[in-house]
Amino acid sequence: MTTPRTMFDKIWDAHVVQARADGTALLYVDRHMAHEGSHHAFRDLAARGLGVRRPRQNFATADHYVPTTGRRAADAASPEIAGMIETFDRNMAVTGITAFPLGDPRQGIVHVIGPELGITLPGLVIACGDSHTSTHGAFGAFAFGIGQSEMTHVLATQTLWQTRPKTMRISVTGRLAAGVSAKDVILAIIARVGAGGAVEHVIEYAGATIRAQGLEARLTICNMSIEAGARAGMIAPDDAVYTYLEGRDFAPRGALFAQAVAAWRHLPSDPGAAFDREVALDVAGLAPMVTWGTSPEDGVAITERVPDPDTLAGADERESARRALDYMGLVPGTPLEGLAIDRVFIGSCTNARLSDLRAAAAVLRGSRARVPVLVVPGSTAVKRQAEAEGLDRVFIAAGCDWREAGCSMCVGMNGDLVAAGERCVSTSNRNFPGRQGKGARTHLASPAMAAAAAVTGRLTDVRRLLGGA
Amino acid sequence: MRPFTTLAAVAAPMDAVNVDTDQIIPARFLKYPRSGGYGGFLFHDLRFGDDGSERPDFVLNQEPFRAAQILVANTNFACGSSREGAVYALADFGIRAVVAPSFGDIFHANCLKNGLLPIRLPAATVAALRAALHAAPGGRIAIDLAQRQLTAPGGSSHDFEIDPHWQRMLLEGLDELGLTLTQLAEIEAFEAGYRAARPWRATLMPGP
Numbered sequence: 127m128t129t130p131r132t133m134f135d136k137i138w139d140a141h142v143v144q145a146r147a148d149g150t151a152l153l154y155v156d157r158h159m160a161h162e163g164s165h166h167a168f169r170d171l172a173a174r175g176l177g178v179r180r181p182r183q184n185f186a187t188a189d190h191y192v193p194t195t196g197r198r199a200a201d202a203a204s205p206e207i208a209g210m211i212e213t214f215d216r217n218m219a220v221t222g223i224t225a226f227p228l229g230d231p232r233q234g235i236v237h238v239i240g241p242e243l244g245i246t247l248p249g250l251v252i253a254c255g256d257s258h259t260s261t262h263g264a265f266g267a268f269a270f271g272i273g274q275s276e277m278t279h280v281l282a283t284q285t286l287w288q289t290r291p292k293t294m295r296i297s298v299t300g301r302l303a304a305g306v307s308a309k310d311v312i313l314a315i316i317a318r319v320g321a322g323g324a325v326e327h328v329i330e331y332a333g334a335t336i337r338a339q340g341l342e343a344r345l346t347i348c349n350m351s352i353e354a355g356a357r358a359g360m361i362a363p364d365d366a367v368y369t370y371l372e373g374r375d376f377a378p379r380g381a382l383f384a385q386a387v388a389a390w391r392h393l394p395s396d397p398g399a400a401f402d403r404e405v406a407l408d409v410a411g412l413a414p415m416v417t418w419g420t421s422p423e424d425g426v427a428i429t430e431r432v433p434d435p436d437t438l439a440g441a442d443e444r445e446s447a448r449r450a451l452d453y454m455g456l457v458p459g460t461p462l463e464g465l466a467i468d469r470v471f472i473g474s475c476t477n478a479r480l481s482d483l484r485a486a487a488a489v490l491r492g493s494r495a496r497v498p499v500l501v502v503p504g505s506t507a508v509k510r511q512a513e514a515e516g517l518d519r520v521f522i523a524a525g526c527d528w529r530e531a532g533c534s535m536c537v538g539m540n541g542d543l544v545a546a547g548e549r550c551v552s553t554s555n556r557n558f559p560g561r562q563g564k565g566a567r568t569h570l571a572s573p574a575m576a577a578a579a580a581v582t583g584r585l586t587d588v589r590r591l592l593g594g595a
Numbered sequence: 596m597r598p599f600t601t602l603a604a605v606a607a608p609m610d611a612v613n614v615d616t617d618q619i620i621p622a623r624f625l626k627y628p629r630s631g632g633y634g635g636f637l638f639h640d641l642r643f644g645d646d647g648s649e650r651p652d653f654v655l656n657q658e659p660f661r662a663a664q665i666l667v668a669n670t671n672f673a674c675g676s677s678r679e680g681a682v683y684a685l686a687d688f689g690i691r692a693v694v695a696p697s698f699g700d701i702f703h704a705n706c707l708k709n710g711l712l713p714i715r716l717p718a719a720t721v722a723a724l725r726a727a728l729h730a731a732p733g734g735r736i737a738i739d740l741a742q743r744q745l746t747a748p749g750g751s752s753h754d755f756e757i758d759p760h761w762q763r764m765l766l767e768g769l770d771e772l773g774l775t776l777t778q779l780a781e782i783e784a785f786e787a788g789y790r791a792a793r794p795w796r797a798t799l800m801p802g803p
Binding site for chain 1: 621669679697704
């Protein structure tokens with residue numbers, strides 16, 4: 127009788143090259159992904175006189191710094207930013223890594239193209255120099271963000287020294303109401319667990335609600351695991367994953383694919399497997415969520431009011447909340463619904479896949495946006511698919527700015543910025559001060575909620591526009 | 596990597612919870628090479644006004660904290676983005692250790708690769724340290740990594756835990772990658788077994 131294991135245990139155990147008595151392990155990395163922001167690692171590698179040990183297990187794309195107005199480095203917002211894209215192209219040429227540069231039809235945000243191209247597979251250890259690498263766990267992988275030093279280590283050895291994280295299962299039950307989506311679920315989870323609540327843990331999302339989510343919704347949920355502090359997020363793979371992956375560019379083919387699926391079916395956590403921590407959440411009554419502050423844990427229902435810091439436990443928490451409200455230009459007790467906004471961003475590795483664009487377009491169809499709206503597809507492939515079904519026409523007719531794929535206004539590194547003092551409803555993942563631009567005020571929300579805010583120019587309960595609420 | 600053995604230095608308190616790495620270094624500075632130094636970027640938008648002048652209310656702009664080599668922070672310090680620039684900025688400013696109840700996981704790992712010591716202590720202990728530093732600015736904290744011990748300005752001692760692997764790397768200033776490169780044979784043996792056990796995995800590692 128073997129001890130029941132979690133999915134995380136199974137993946138970890140299969141990748142241990144060397145286990146040390148003190149608990150750290152040298153872990154094998156199946157696939158590593160890089161982007162233009164990874165330049166320190168490539169410089170470090172070159173300075174050490176090292177090459178990429180397994181080029182075919184490394185992939186890269188241009189996403190963080192790329193212009194969304196054109197597809198040439200020359201379209202970049204500044205010569206310095208163009209230089210980042212040129213440096214990326216040079217690094218790729220030297221290292222022999224499979225790259226999807228600016229202009230490539232497979233280019234896009236690394237966490238969008240990984241699944242699209244079948245680079246992301248169940249059971250793999252995946253690392254990338256970006257904290258939202260947790261996204262890939264939606265297909266049953268152990269995927270986590272790393273820094274530049276660790277990137278150099280992976281490039282040179284295809285391994286990483288890791289301390290084994292603890293496990294946390296978050297079981298979600300209850301049927302989601304109309305107008306409520308995966309983004310609302312993950313914002314509710316982060317509000318419950320806290321921005322640091324899952325530090326040193328890997329989260330497995332489970333329960334009937336999670337199982338009922340489409341693959342893109344699962345990617346959205348795993349994407350924001352890091353916003354609860356988790357090392358990674360994961361969801362057990364199922365037939366939906368296998369069907370999606372079959373025939374993708376970098377997935378196994380033919381008989382090997384069948385063998386892979388047979389192996390993947392053993393991945394889900396065994397009945398009775400023990401997790402270090404269990405959290406349960408019923409989302410049956412969940413309303414669309416929006417954040418009021420400067421941490422992703424500051425999510426509340428759109429029907430609520432700006433909270434009063436004085437009601438919080440802990441002096442440091444109260445002071446942090448006061449600073450957040452001051453930065454956000456908000457007064458305690460103000461109803462969130464109806465708050466005037468200046469701008470909307472629909473994009474990012476959290477919410478820029480086809481289903482996200484469809485949800486936003488469904489709200490915007492036949493309406494006119496009252497504020498500037500930037501719509502940035504998560505990948506060039508998503509852009510093509512959206513255009514094939516006419517979503518671009520909906521956005522353009524509503525007065526939105528329909529752009530090329532990249533990280534764009536989620537992090538502003540390419541120059542797509544929110545001006546100081548502007549209030550932006552964003553489908554991205556972080557409302558940190560200055561994240562979307564110095565002094566920018568970010569309210570995180572779902573694509574449908576962002577579109578609703580665009581239509582009215584105010585924070586709006588999207589259920590009103592859908593004929594509900 | 597510069598070894599970390601012992602340190603006795605001025606410590607600066609930072610009370611906010613969930614300080615994210617976007618605060619520690621705004622994204623716009625990440626395109627610069629390390630060679631130019633990252634110290635000037637540290638907490639840039641909290642440290643400097645729009646005209647580039649120092650904000651007097653920010654702790655690292657105040658005496659005696661300008662000379663701080665230790666930061667005593669709060670829960671979930673350096674959460675968010677994986678940017679190692681956050682560690683470069685702290686290190687280049689002169690910070691050699693950060694004490695907090697908890698850290699963002701990726702930041703914690705990045706610290707260890709750069710000779711910056713992250714020390715986790717219970718929240719009440721860290722709160723008391725911050726209170727002591729506020730009450731008597733300029734108080735020095737002593738750290739002995741070999742003994743895994745931190746001594747507060749008032750003289751009280753606190754044991755902290757650190758994974759023995761990383762403790763040794765820091766104490767001896769070892770280069771982790773250099774060490775792993777001596778174990779490539781073991782990695783290759785693992786790869787061979789890995790391919791054989793699940794043939795489809797061979798498609799993950801074609802070619803060289």
